Amino acid sequence: MIDGTVKQPLLSATTRCNFASGVRPAPAVLCKRRWPGSWHVALTAPGLLVTRRSGRKHLLSAGPRATELEEERRYCIEEVDGKGLGVIAKLSLEAGDLVFAETPQLTFETDSSQSMQKVKEEFQRMPSAVKEEIMSLEDAWSSRGRKTLRGIIETNGIECETTGRSCNTKAVCLNLSRLNHSCNANCDYSWNERDQQMEIYAQTAISEGEELCISYIDIREPRQVRQQMLQDNWQFRCSCSKCSMRLHSASDKRRLRMGELSALLYSSRSSARKLRIAKKLLKLYKEEDFAMKSYKLEACQFGYDSALELGDIDTAPRFARLGLRCSLICHGRNHDTTKEWMDAVQAWGS
Numbered sequence: 001m002i003d004g005t006v007k008q009p010l011l012s013a014t015t016r017c018n019f020a021s022g023v024r025p026a027p028a029v030l031c032k033r034r035w036p037g038s039w040h041v042a043l044t045a046p047g048l049l050v051t052r053r054s055g056r057k058h059l060l061s062a063g064p065r066a067t068e069l070e071e072e073r074r075y076c077i078e079e080v081d082g083k084g085l086g087v088i089a090k091l092s093l094e095a096g097d098l099v100f101a102e103t104p105q106l107t108f109e110t111d112s113s114q115s116m117q118k119v120k121e122e123f124q125r126m127p128s129a130v131k132e133e134i135m136s137l138e139d140a141w142s143s144r145g146r147k148t149l150r151g152i153i154e155t156n157g158i159e160c161e162t163t164g165r166s167c168n169t170k171a172v173c174l175n176l177s178r179l180n181h182s183c184n185a186n187c188d189y190s191w192n193e194r195d196q197q198m199e200i201y202a203q204t205a206i207s208e209g210e211e212l213c214i215s216y217i218d219i220r221e222p223r224q225v226r227q228q229m230l231q232d233n234w235q236f237r238c239s240c241s242k243c244s245m246r247l248h249s250a251s252d253k254r255r256l257r258m259g260e261l262s263a264l265l266y267s268s269r270s271s272a273r274k275l276r277i278a279k280k281l282l283k284l285y286k287e288e289d290f291a292m293k294s295y296k297l298e299a300c301q302f303g304y305d306s307a308l309e310l311g312d313i314d315t316a317p318r319f320a321r322l323g324l325r326c327s328l329i330c331h332g333r334n335h336d337t338t339k340e341w342m343d344a345v346q347a348w349g350s
């Protein structure tokens with residue numbers, strides 16, 4: 001990865017991601033990736049909060065909202081068996097609950113010609129406490145315990161996605177970086193463009209004490225492909241509940257089909273076909289018990305547009321209502337995407 005063996009994502013306009021298994025179209029909202037790029041540091045650290053747990057130093061929320069967040073903390077950062085640090089729910093959560101929001105410590109442009117050198121220079125100008133916090137993050141590429149800034153950025157950088165819009169900016173956030181991966185993640189992140197912060201939302205009901213996980217990859221792939229992508233890019237073997245299932249062929253088959261259908265959503269020109277695919281995908285996501293709602297949201301976007309194009313006034317409002325429910329869970333009430341869905345639901349008088 002560090003020596004450039006990993007392909008760069010094709011972030012053309014809104015829709016394409018490059019996958020280890022080939023190139024598959026996906027909406028920007030689904031490009032839950034941490035691919036490296038070229039870096040431009042746009043933002044540096046605000047205030048810091050330091051706690052100690054299990055003898056290790058943890059540097060928690062930064063930014064003006066730290067005190068508020070600390071007061072209502074819904075999570076803690078702890079050692080998790082076989083995964084290093086992880087994030088644990090301190091309270092039970094409902095789907096759509098905001099777990100935390102945080103201002104990135106570093107942001108960088110993936111399509112800029114700015115070199116790593118530039119990022120390093122910016123990093124050197126940061127206060128030493130901030131540098132220490134950043135360097136405390138995981139580096140999947142450290143050699144003999146020696147971390148590099150580049151390795152940390154590659155391990156932890158995450159897209160500042162604005163749903164349906166192109167995204168060439170990635171961020172490193174201190175707390176978000178502690179979320180481990182699951183192939184059926186119970187949390188998802190959403191970039192809040194207005195407040196320039198990352199927000200983490202629960203995607204399902206979560207019990208106190210449960211580990212909070214996000215998905216590092218598009219999980220609509222069979223187990224073997226997912227495992228390879230995670231190994232190649234983050235150097236670990238996933239043992240989440242989906243990867244540990246003894247009988248996984250039905251799940252593999254469904255996920256393979258999801259990937260194919262999602263690609264077809266983008267390539268198909270026929271509204272009737274897109275509508276059929278959107279419905280089929282929703283069925284598969286339900287069968288596979290996907291907690292993350294971003295996949296459903298994608299199907300709703302296509303389903304709604306296609307129903308409108310076909311003048312199907314029975315189906316369009318159903319997609320609008322489902323789209324709104326999913327968007328509230330993925331992005332919260334104030335996100336532009338959610339507002340668009342609210343308008344759509346209102347337009348149908350429901």
Ligand SMILES: C[S@@+](CC[C@H](N)C(=O)[O-])C[C@H]1O[C@@H](n2cnc3c(N)ncnc32)[C@H](O)[C@@H]1O
Pocket residue numbers: 082083084085086137138139140155156177178179180181182234235236237238239240
């Ligand atoms: C972004 S960091 C996540 C937080 C990290 N565990 C830490 O201690 O800071 C990514 C790294 O966490 C570990 N990791 C993430 N998800 C994992 C999982 N499901 N199983 C095992 N290790 C995992 C891997 O070492 C990976 O390179």
